[in-house]
Amino acid sequence: MTNPVTITAPEGVPFIEIVREFDAPVAAVYNAYADPALVKQWLGPNGYDMQLEEYELRDGGRYRYVHVDPQGNEYAFNGVFHKARTDELIIQTFEWEGMPDFVSLETARFEDLGDGRSRVTGWSVFPSVEARDGMVENGMETGVVEGYERLDALLA
Amino acid sequence: MIEQDGADDELDRAFMALADPVRRRMIARLSRGPATVNELAEPFAITVQAVSKHIQVLEAAGLVTRSRDAQRRPVHLAPAALEQLTSWIDGYRLAHEHRFRSLDAVLQTEKEKEKKS
Numbered sequence: 229m230t231n232p233v234t235i236t237a238p239e240g241v242p243f244i245e246i247v248r249e250f251d252a253p254v255a256a257v258y259n260a261y262a263d264p265a266l267v268k269q270w271l272g273p274n275g276y277d278m279q280l281e282e283y284e285l286r287d288g289g290r291y292r293y294v295h296v297d298p299q300g301n302e303y304a305f306n307g308v309f310h311k312a313r314t315d316e317l318i319i320q321t322f323e324w325e326g327m328p329d330f331v332s333l334e335t336a337r338f339e340d341l342g343d344g345r346s347r348v349t350g351w352s353v354f355p356s357v358e359a360r361d362g363m364v365e366n367g368m369e370t371g372v373v374e375g376y377e378r379l380d381a382l383l384a
Numbered sequence: 385m386i387e388q389d390g391a392d393d394e395l396d397r398a399f400m401a402l403a404d405p406v407r408r409r410m411i412a413r414l415s416r417g418p419a420t421v422n423e424l425a426e427p428f429a430i431t432v433q434a435v436s437k438h439i440q441v442l443e444a445a446g447l448v449t450r451s452r453d454a455q456r457r458p459v460h461l462a463p464a465a466l467e468q469l470t471s472w473i474d475g476y477r478l479a480h481e482h483r484f485r486s487l488d489a490v491l492q493t494e495k496e497k498e499k500k501s
Contacts, residue, residue, distance in 0.1 A: 233484060235477050248484050252491040260490050270486035273479060364476045365412040 237364065242354040244364075247347065254338050254346040258315045261285070261336070273297075285312045291320070307331070315340075322352070330359040401445035406430070407438050411461065414448060418458040 234247040250257050260266045264283040272278040277296040284290055292306040307321040310333075318336045323329075332354045339347045354360035402408055410424050425435040439459055442448040449460050 231484075231488075233477060233480050235480065237476075246480060248480075250488065250491060252495065256491055256494060257487075260487055260494070266490050266494070270483060270490045272483070272486075274482050274486075365409060 237360070240357060242357045242360045244350075244352045244354075244360065246350040246352075248350075249341065249345060249347045251345055253344050254315050254340040257346050257348060258338050261318060262312070262314075285309055285318070287311055307334075324363065327359070327362055330355055330362070332359070332363070397445040398447055401441050401447055404438070404441075407442055410435075410438060410442065411447065414459060414461040418451075418460045420458050424459060 231249045231251070234245075236245040237243075260270065262285045264280055267283055268278050268280045271280075271293065272295050275298055279294040279296065281292045281294065282290055283293070286309060289309045289312070290306070291309065292304065294305075295303040297303070304325040306323050306325065310319040310321065312318050315338055317338065318334075320334050321331050322334050323331045332352050334353075335351045337349045339349070341347055352360075352363075354363065402411065406428060409427070413419060413424060413427075421432060421435055421439065424439065425432050428435065439448065439450075442459075443450065447462055449462050450457050451460065
């Protein structure tokens with residue numbers, strides 16, 4: 229059984245909260261966010277090539293990565309790590325280059341739950357409700373595309 | 385009336401209709417409430433006629449309906465036709481679900497590596 233994702237996107241407020249628990253201790257989860265070799269393995273949609281150009285998790289460090297879909301379309305993201313506190317907290321800016329200048333501020337809090345379990349709480353604050361909705365709709369596209377892929381797999 | 389394999393045809397039409405990014409964005413817009421053709425056309429650099437064509441495709445696929453209000457003719461989403469995909473947030477949720485499952489797999493691999501060393 230996988231752990232459920234809880235997403236809260238209140239109407240009329242440019243904010244999203246995402247909460248997820250993991251069957252791993254907090255140090256291992258933080259490490260998966262900190263080690264570029266591991267980040268490359270999970271931070272991207274299924275079937276997309278992940279090009280991690282820069283990823284320096286420290287106060288003031290930068291990151292940039294490009295997702296390439298099977299048709300060769302590129303989706304680039306970049307930002308700066310405002311704060312990185314091991315096993316506790318990451319605060320970073322986030323910009324999808326397809327919607328430039330709409331930079332969101334993202335906070336991830338890492339919590340130890342004992343028994344080798346942990347929880348990550350993510351907050352995203354967008355410049356406007358429209359910018360948030362644009363990101364969600366972009367996510368919807370990914371979801372629909374992955375829906376096709378699952379359908380293809382089912383029919384193959 | 386729908387024949388035996390009608391449901392499959394309908395699904396094919398729905399997926400064909402959604403293969404276009406403009407139509408997916410229209411569905412995303414409609415998941416937050418009905419809209420007129422002009423309102424749907426607004427975010428796109430295409431003619432109202434082209435938008436009407438897209439709406440016809442969505443209508444033929446059973447994904448949207450148009451009310452009889454002749455003046456405005458707002459377009460509505462036909463929620464039953466889309467099921468999992470109708471909700472404004474669901475694709476976003478699905479994308480994160482995939483991402484977190486990949487992270488689960490990474491954590492599992494790391495755990496096994498640690499046991500071996």
